[in-house]
Amino acid sequence: MGIEVSGLFGLIVLVLDVLAIYKTVQSPAATGTKVLWIVVILLLPLLGVILWFVAGPKGK
Structure with missing residues (x-):
């Protein structure tokens, strides 16, 4: 039922x-x-990384 990558x-x-x-x-x-954020990225690999790029913690 999931998306296969x-x-x-x-x-x-x-x-x-x-x-x-x-x-x-x-x-x-x-x-x-x-x-x-790490949990979101691990549980939702594609969507998590997209969300991270948009709203994740910013670097130094």
Whole structure:
């Protein structure tokens, strides 16, 4: 029932997810905010990374 992500598109989504998680951990945001964003990115890989790019914690 879910959206299956595979092939090159899946690899791109994986790289973007890892990048978003890395940038979230490096951000100056509060720990609770970081944990919430990481959970969203992990549970909703495609939508989570899109939301992160739009509204996620900003870098230094």
